[in-house]
Amino acid sequence: MPTLPPIDRVSADDLMSLATERGSSPMQVGAVLFLDTRAGLDTEVALGVLADRIRRVPRLRQRLIDVPIGCGRPAWVDDPDFDVSRHLSSRVCPAPGGEAAVLDIAAGLLGTRLSRSRPLWVAVLVTGVGAGAPASPDDRAALIIVFHHVLADGMGGLAVMSSLVDRPADPLPRKRVNRRSGVPITTIHPLSGKGSGGMPSVSALARDAWAGRVRVVPQLPASLARAVGGLLALRGSIGAPRLARTSLNVPTGPRRRFVSIRLDLGRVLAVGHAHNATVNDVVLTAIGGALHGLLEQRGERQETFVLSVPFSGRRQAAAGELGNQSGVIPIRVPGVGHPFTRLDAVATATRAAKLAPAGASTALLGPFFRLLARLGLFQRFISRQRSIHSFVTNLRGPAEPLAIFGCPVTGLVPLTGPTGNVTVSFAVLSYAGGIEVTLAADPYTCPDLDALRALLEHEFAALLHP
Numbered sequence: 001m002p003t004l005p006p007i008d009r010v011s012a013d014d015l016m017s018l019a020t021e022r023g024s025s026p027m028q029v030g031a032v033l034f035l036d037t038r039a040g041l042d043t044e045v046a047l048g049v050l051a052d053r054i055r056r057v058p059r060l061r062q063r064l065i066d067v068p069i070g071c072g073r074p075a076w077v078d079d080p081d082f083d084v085s086r087h088l089s090s091r092v093c094p095a096p097g098g099e100a101a102v103l104d105i106a107a108g109l110l111g112t113r114l115s116r117s118r119p120l121w122v123a124v125l126v127t128g129v130g131a132g133a134p135a136s137p138d139d140r141a142a143l144i145i146v147f148h149h150v151l152a153d154g155m156g157g158l159a160v161m162s163s164l165v166d167r168p169a170d171p172l173p174r175k176r177v178n179r180r181s182g183v184p185i186t187t188i189h190p191l192s193g194k195g196s197g198g199m200p201s202v203s204a205l206a207r208d209a210w211a212g213r214v215r216v217v218p219q220l221p222a223s224l225a226r227a228v229g230g231l232l233a234l235r236g237s238i239g240a241p242r243l244a245r246t247s248l249n250v251p252t253g254p255r256r257r258f259v260s261i262r263l264d265l266g267r268v269l270a271v272g273h274a275h276n277a278t279v280n281d282v283v284l285t286a287i288g289g290a291l292h293g294l295l296e297q298r299g300e301r302q303e304t305f306v307l308s309v310p311f312s313g314r315r316q317a318a319a320g321e322l323g324n325q326s327g328v329i330p331i332r333v334p335g336v337g338h339p340f341t342r343l344d345a346v347a348t349a350t351r352a353a354k355l356a357p358a359g360a361s362t363a364l365l366g367p368f369f370r371l372l373a374r375l376g377l378f379q380r381f382i383s384r385q386r387s388i389h390s391f392v393t394n395l396r397g398p399a400e401p402l403a404i405f406g407c408p409v410t411g412l413v414p415l416t417g418p419t420g421n422v423t424v425s426f427a428v429l430s431y432a433g434g435i436e437v438t439l440a441a442d443p444y445t446c447p448d449l450d451a452l453r454a455l456l457e458h459e460f461a462a463l464l465h466p
Helices: 012-019 043-056 099-110 154-164 202-233 265-274 279-297 339-353 362-374 378-384 449-464
Strands: 028-036 062-065 075-078 088-092 121-127 140-148 257-264 304-312 326-334 390-396 407-415 424-431 434-441
Touching: 028 099, 028 154, 043 088, 043 121, 043 154, 099 121, 099 140, 099 257, 099 407, 140 154, 140 407, 257 265, 257 407, 257 449, 265 279, 265 434, 265 449, 279 304, 279 326, 279 339, 279 390, 279 424, 279 434, 279 449, 326 339, 339 449, 407 424, 407 434, 434 449
Parallel strands: 088 121, 304 390, 390 424
Antiparallel strands: 028 140, 028 407, 062 075, 121 140, 257 434, 304 326, 424 434
């Protein structure tokens, strides 16, 4: 009788992603890869190449199953009906093209809930992007990848991407030809079929769950230490007075809109080095000033902002080690004063925050959020919270340029979205000497997103080009 592989459970950190998905917007993240297609791009061949590379990431062929009560956490199993054509597609960019049109498509994908009956991801190849000019529609394309947060955090998402892009040993993509007729094959028959694993029985799930509880006992001291670290990480928020009401915290709906800003990484690093600060410190400083300016334009006054910033519990991830290993720390960021004075204050605050173990806050927030979810109170909680103003994620992406389908990747835009009553959030990703800052907002509760982008560009100019 064949031996089934070990049961692959979600982690405690993964459970937090599932428990917090109680609002109108799903807990989904992703990225947009902008491609230089002047050398040519065959859509069918590209989708075939992508379908073949899915083999490199086992998680992309697995679905998440709920288990009976007493059988532990949800588990990942191979999808016996996996068909990559349900996850891969292509479309032509709507006129007039350009990055804004691609980001609108991405916003729609991010807001469309992925089915739990299938692997939790989708990818769309957008052709004819151009630069917004009708004379050059074939100069650029874009690959949009969206997945559920339980599948991977930011580090895991980068691992997935690195498995899909071109490698030195990969053959150049080319149109396949029928050996008998010599006619090009224009339809790619995608990867499908069962994986190597099987569906565990209820008894196997129960035995594994009890074995897991026994294995946890020796880890209790480490778990207690992590909880103490979580208290240290959140000490500025626990017992702190609620934030004053502002228009930044209004319950959001399901729609999202994205805009982005590109920066020179070398310049940001130079400014940060001069002030004993990090890239993240420079970004947080600019965001604080921009949010102050936005509220001022709205007739509101707010001089400091609390930004929830995730810190990863690992330096890198592999395609076989996805999931979530991160925690969040609230950072108090000034919005007024000289830019470099504010940068010094932010750098001091983040250095103090990093004294706690990375990811430790999840040891406290995770159980609390899961309890609220079970009681049916989580949505009420996040729709009324007044502990943070916004979310800011920051990832270090590939330092060297990438290519996919033989096309250079000219831009890498991170995708995430605000939840609860946070109307606007920020995602930051470095790539090949540049930094992409994505602003994500509910277009109804933050209709002036373009104004916020202009304010953020002004703040970066004051910091980087004084």
